[in-house]
Amino acid sequence: MRLSQVLFSQGFGTRRECEGLVWHGLVSVGGRVIEEPAEEVDTEGLVFTVQGRDWRFHEKALVLLHKPTGHECSQKPKHHPSVLNLLPPPLRNRGVQPVGRLDEDTTGLLLLTDDGTLIHRLTSPKHHVPKVYEVTAKHEVTPGQVAQLLAGVVLDDDPAPVRAAACEATGETTLRLTLTEGKYHQVKRMVAAVGNRVEGLHRSAFGELTLKGVPSGAWRWVSAAEREQLERKR
Secondary structure, three states, rough: OEHHHHHHHOOOOHHHOOOOOEEEEEEEOOOOOEEEEEEEEEOOOOEEEEOOOOEOOOOOEEEEEEEOOOOOOOOOOOOEEEHHHHHHHHHHHHHOOOOOOOOOEEEEEEEEOOOOOHHHHHOOOOOOOOOOOOEEEEEOOOHHHHHHHOOOEEEEOHHHHHEOEEEEEOOEEEEEEEEOOOOHHHHHHHHOOOOOOEEEEEEEEEEEEEEOOOOOOOOOEEHHHHHHHHOOOO
């Protein structure tokens, strides 16, 4: 692929802007500055440098973000900054979108990608990707509430019971809840259905992915092996 096309595909600007980056000697591959936009490069395992920052070529982007509070999972936020503002411009330019949504006051693991097929696959209830939430409740978490969440509760928009895949009290007013669906405000509504109220909510895992080594507000690439594990049919 031509180097300028590589830059364009990875979100470094318009075609003309990407050509300009190369012409001005701002792009290097393997430590060699390339000044010809049409020079062909092999994208297999390609790592290139733009203005001093290393980038690895990804045909489709998939990143993990540790979402802080006070950010909306929207490209057009209404009241708070978008989570997209926490990503570098190339990722925003190539059109990554959140895989599902976390509320403005919810923190934790959020995936973003520009692969529409993957978004559909990971958000489909048929795929059953487990998501783990750490819940801080207003009132004491009782064994009866845990049992109800495991047995299933009825939400106001669906007569079919919604069950937690796993649930355990982790403290007097805290619990860990695992879901394989993604209904609107599901955790908050399920906890409310058993007579309690969510005061704090944090997603700690998505499939096998966790936030280990990723501080609040930071992001990292999801590896090919991790992606394959996410896509594995359950």
